[in-house]
Amino acid sequence: MRRLTRTLAALTAAASLTAVAACGGDDGDSASGKTTLVIKTFAQFGYEDLYQEYEAAHPNIEIKEENIAKLGDYAPKLQQWIATGSGAGDIVAIEEGNLSQYMTTPDQFVNLLDHGAGSLKGEYLDWKWDQALTQDGKHLVGLGTDVGAQGMCYRTDLFEKAGLPTDRDEVGALWPTWDDYLATGKKFTRAKTGAHFFDSAGSVYQNILMQQGDHTYYDTDNELVIDSNPAVKAAWDKTTELVDAGLSGNITPWSPQWNAGFKKGTFATIPCPSWMLGMIEQQSGEENAGKWDVAKVPGNGAVRGGSFLAVPQQSDHPEEAADLVKFLTSAKGQTTAFKAKGNFPSALKAIDSPEVKEYSAPYFSDAPVGKIFGESVKALKPVYLGPQNIAINDAVVAALTAVEQGKLSPDKAWDKAVADAERLVR
Numbered sequence: 001m002r003r004l005t006r007t008l009a010a011l012t013a014a015a016s017l018t019a020v021a022a023c024g025g026d027d028g029d030s031a032s033g034k035t036t037l038v039i040k041t042f043a044q045f046g047y048e049d050l051y052q053e054y055e056a057a058h059p060n061i062e063i064k065e066e067n068i069a070k071l072g073d074y075a076p077k078l079q080q081w082i083a084t085g086s087g088a089g090d091i092v093a094i095e096e097g098n099l100s101q102y103m104t105t106p107d108q109f110v111n112l113l114d115h116g117a118g119s120l121k122g123e124y125l126d127w128k129w130d131q132a133l134t135q136d137g138k139h140l141v142g143l144g145t146d147v148g149a150q151g152m153c154y155r156t157d158l159f160e161k162a163g164l165p166t167d168r169d170e171v172g173a174l175w176p177t178w179d180d181y182l183a184t185g186k187k188f189t190r191a192k193t194g195a196h197f198f199d200s201a202g203s204v205y206q207n208i209l210m211q212q213g214d215h216t217y218y219d220t221d222n223e224l225v226i227d228s229n230p231a232v233k234a235a236w237d238k239t240t241e242l243v244d245a246g247l248s249g250n251i252t253p254w255s256p257q258w259n260a261g262f263k264k265g266t267f268a269t270i271p272c273p274s275w276m277l278g279m280i281e282q283q284s285g286e287e288n289a290g291k292w293d294v295a296k297v298p299g300n301g302a303v304r305g306g307s308f309l310a311v312p313q314q315s316d317h318p319e320e321a322a323d324l325v326k327f328l329t330s331a332k333g334q335t336t337a338f339k340a341k342g343n344f345p346s347a348l349k350a351i352d353s354p355e356v357k358e359y360s361a362p363y364f365s366d367a368p369v370g371k372i373f374g375e376s377v378k379a380l381k382p383v384y385l386g387p388q389n390i391a392i393n394d395a396v397v398a399a400l401t402a403v404e405q406g407k408l409s410p411d412k413a414w415d416k417a418v419a420d421a422e423r424l425v426r
Helices: 009-024 048-057 071-084 096-103 117-123 126-131 156-161 168-174 178-190 201-209 230-244 256-264 274-284 318-328 331-341 348-352 369-377 389-404 410-424
Strands: 035-042 061-068 091-095 142-149 152-155 196-198 267-271 292-295 303-310
Touching: 035 071, 035 318, 048 061, 048 318, 048 331, 061 071, 061 318, 071 091, 071 096, 071 389, 091 096, 091 318, 096 303, 096 389, 117 318, 117 348, 126 142, 142 274, 142 318, 142 331, 142 369, 152 156, 152 168, 152 274, 168 178, 168 292, 178 196, 178 230, 201 230, 201 267, 201 389, 230 389, 230 410, 256 274, 274 292, 274 331, 274 369, 292 369, 303 318, 318 331, 331 348, 389 410
Parallel strands: 035 061, 035 091, 196 267
Antiparallel strands: 091 303, 142 303, 152 267, 152 292
């Protein structure tokens, strides 16, 4: 899940406080004599109510979540905790973009098959289960949480101001392809609403990229293919075409300006995997309730992001931690998280449940998000992401930002992205 994963202003203070604890982790028991389970997460997993429910049913357990809001800050800390054998607590969230690097050393994590997880195999999307299972089928590193089913979020007030339709079905019909999205963006820009059509090149690029094939920067043998995989260059070219048309707001995702842009209506559309709905609502604020809606994303559907929960070998309470992982990733747990933060389930019973299929998001003009995200999710196939996927993607997005800012031409920026990727894997 992933890859999540994608700093929220409301969580900045919490992130600062937890960063100190994250260095060492609180792996001991509480003063009350209860067993304390420390779970490390990033962004928003929507587990608050589930923690309370689990603690009520297990009075000997106390759950402590340590959250680092931004995936870019969380991922290197997780790598350090696992490498040093200290600080990871009892449960860690792993974004799908980071998973492959840990699958090469599965013994750093408790084998969930040893804790009864094997009986759960048929409860998840097949490919989600397989992503965290070693090739020999003998070690299950983690259980899947959400899948990043794609949509396109848009501001109905800005579309109305631009003279464009606002009904979600009519909006989705505007852009069956990314070329149509480009044409719609040009119409929007000509209307001079004062807003940009989308937030940033990196945001659009990642959605286009994940629709291009079954792998991106690496092939399935973990060989770097950024410069020879036509899918990557196709996504790059389409993104720079959108930038050249003047449609991007050139606002760095997760920056204070990006957070403020939601509230101020600085951009009219943003590709929104299901997990982003909670972020948009939080950043836009109550004053913008009902101004956002969700339509189909241009192009074919694809997975963008999604995560797993795993138990590090360093946990002092592996049996209790494994039991909590099974609870949080169950169909009931995933349904609760979906309703709380929009994280779309990977558990089949959750996907098919009326609670998910019939769920509409009040903040997003009562958009039937369960239907929008659920229609295609079972047909989606994961895109293979290699060991340094996130670092390489950051380098590519940085090069795209240089194009947005007029510092480099698309050709020179592409050469820089390729060179940076090659340096990362040396």
